[in-house]
Amino acid sequence: MSNILAISDVHVAFGGLKAIDGCTFEVEKGTITALIGPNGAGKSTMVGSIAGAVSLTSGSITFDGQEISHLPTYRRAQGGLIRTYQISREFGGMTVLENLLVVRLGQSGESLINAVFRPKKSKTETNALVGEANEILNTFGLYRLRNEYASNLSGGQKRLLELSRAVMAKPKMLLLDEPMAGVTPALIEILGQHLLDLNKGSGMSMLLVEHNLEVVDKICSRVVVMATGKRLAEGTLAELRSNRDVVEAYLGGEVHERIGS
Amino acid sequence: MSIFLGYVATILVTLFTYNIFTLGLNIQFGYAGILNFTVITFMAMGAYFYAVFVMPPANASNQVFYILGLHWPWPLASIAGIVASGILGYLIGLIALKRLRSDYLAIVTLATGTLLYGLSGDQNKLFDGWAGLFSVNQPFQSVANNHPNTFSWIFVVISGVVMLIVWWFANQLYSSPLGRSMRAIREDQDVVDAFGKNTFKVRMMAMVIGSTIVGIGGVLTIQYIGALSPAGWTTGETFVVWAALLVGGRGNNIGAMLGSLLVAVIFNEGTRYIPQVASSPNLVPDLRNIIIGSLVILSIWFRPQGVLPERKAKFFELPLKDKYAQTFGGVSANQELATEV
Structure with a gap:
């Protein structure tokens, strides 16, 4: 399988704060990959730097075989890389x-x-x-x-609009920054199903930042764990639950409780 | 009677040129959300450049100085004036639109406008300084000299036709995908950027189109009056155009024109009938500003979207392919419900 997105030794610093500190991972074409990690791990910054909203201090990002880290935001989107936002940003x-x-x-x-x-x-x-x-x-x-x-629209409807707007753009890859944030469990179910359908139907690749591990378990084939600006681990959620580092950094008790190791 | 006819004609020309100004500003602010706080500078530059292209070379013995003095025929000079204001819009856009937005952008436009105002006043070799340009060649000069009323009514027709063309243009733009991109930028520029549109380019287009349109109004103004000095384009004039757009309804071209009728004509002209007070000659202009200011405050307070708000876009729609889906809303509901039913 080939990669659609490759993050290679990316550093992003805001003044003295190293938000991303040498992070490397890849997303396989046609998969839904989750990006999880504790608050402050640098996940949203990572989405921002892939999409072009945040500029890299160093490192490289390759999308669909092309180095994009120097391209302006709109050029990356023209190449088929579309993001959604953590807080809905509809054209009101x-x-x-x-x-x-x-x-x-x-x-x-x-x-x-x-x-x-x-x-x-x-x-x-x-x-x-x-x-x-x-x-x-x-x-x-x-x-x-x-x-x-x-x-x-209501908050939940705005989440749906955010996603349908992204679909209308016909992306090759979707960057989803917590699409389930502030959404009721019933709607989470529906949104998750939509994402799966999109992935199965048109082979759209996705990188999904998500805290809800049930969602991750259900729709993501691979999981990348970030902590303190670095890639901590990578694998399926089942593999990760036995990874000591991951459990300590993020999953903690939750992994035992939710996934039942 | 002839005085009255001349007055009515002047009112109409004023209305039509202000309509053009507000339509230009509407494209910049109402469509693309660009806070151009120096609208009137583009009017002045259109007018001045028309003048220096149409007038004969400056005659130093009269103590009147200006650049160029090319003595072009008025149609060509009109185009030169309009192009000049468009170029000025582009130059200000280069400074202001690349990195700035909202209030920062507004400050840059205001500052550039003030600079140009000071420059054209203090540097008397440009456009004759504070004295300004007068005896500017008008279209149909002999009619203007011998039959001023006929000239006025010819000009009512000219400015009316130009206004209608601008209005048509603005409407075409509004309902097009380009106009839609502009309005999306007004709502959230970052998101439009993230969807692959070159927002700098789109905003620059709105800036240049708006400035060009305001420049058209400027050329018409100086062609009608035959003179312009810095006193005729103070910052306060920019405020009148803004007031017209805000009161009338930003994003709505008819609203913009209604606003210029209300603010620029009825309030601006109407207050001229307040009797002068000999001891304080500034009273009436001050009152006028107070009244227009209050009108803006009241309108923003009680009707922020303006008298005629932006209209909701409607599209030609065919029914959905899947009829059940329409009845049952979402697809998940549909799949389950439709089989049960």
Whole structure:
């Protein structure tokens, strides 16, 4: 199996604070890999530096065979690397449907000339995108809210929108920063199923930062554990539960209780 | 009667040019969320550059100095003025849009505007300093000289047509994918960036388009009046355009135009009828500012989205492929329920 994402000896420092301190791991193409670790381990910083929001102090990040650590954020996304945020960041003043429409790249109406003087061509395209977006919204249970302003959605609905918007962008790989944060158990179940379906259906690779180990157990084939800015261990969750370092650093009693070693 | 007709024409030209200013600002702020606090500078640069392109070389014996003086025909000079304000928008954008947003960006635009204001006032070789440019060649000069009212009404038509073209352009832009990207940037620039759009480029487009449109209004202004000095484009004028947009409704082009009717024409012109008080000649202008200021505060307090809020986007939609899904909402509910039913 080939890698879609390779993190190699990445360092990120904010002044004196070393948020990531020589971290190396890989994500196999077509898998859902979990990134877990105690608070302050550097997981969100890692997602930020993969996506381009945080710049590296040193090290390299390779995505889909291309070194991306020097690329600006939007160029990484153009290559098919799309992230979601720990706290939902919907376009509040736009409708749910528009939230999806806006993220699709390569629309002809994004050039000024086409936008103003060739509205027909662009409208035909948009109509097709509306159909596509509605199907996605339907899958995520947001179809009847499609013409609602995104700011009016509930917290859980915003999580669903965050994910459906990312799907609309047709990524090769999704970076999910705690997609289940603040979500009810019933919705966690649904979201988890959606992620699995996406992975199975279109082979979308994912890197999932998650604290909920039940979710990790259910949908992730591999787990990377980070602690104090380094990769502590890697393997399946079953392998990791017998890893002393991991148990001490993060899983603690929880691993025995939840996974029942 | 002829005085009244001339007055009505002037009011209409004022309305149409302010409509153009607010439409330009709406593209920058209402669409893309760019806080341009020096709108009026672009009007002035459009006007000044039209003037120095259309006027004959400066005559030093009159103690009037300005750059260029190319004596171009007015249509070409108009284009030069409009392009100049667009270029200025691009240059300010280069400084301001690369790294700055929201209030920091606002401060840079305000500072650049103030610099240009001081420069064109103090450096009298540029646009004749504080005295400003006058006797600027107008379109249909002979009509303007001999039949001022006819000229005014010709100009009502010209500025009205230009305004309609700008309005059409702004609407086309709004409903296009490019306009949608601009509005998404207004909502959350980082996210748009993270979805693969070059947000700097899109914001720069909004900045340049808006500045160019404001420049069009500037060219029309100086063509109508035939003169402009720094006293005519103080920071307070920027505030009038902002007030018009905020009261009318940002993100809504009709709202922007309604706002300029309310603020720039009814309040700005209407307050001219307050009787002058001889002992304090500044009373009326001060009152005008107080009234417009209060209007903005009241509108932000009670109707922050403006008189005509941004309209909700509607799309042509076909029914979903899966009919059951529509009835039962989410797919998980659908899969279970549909089989049971």
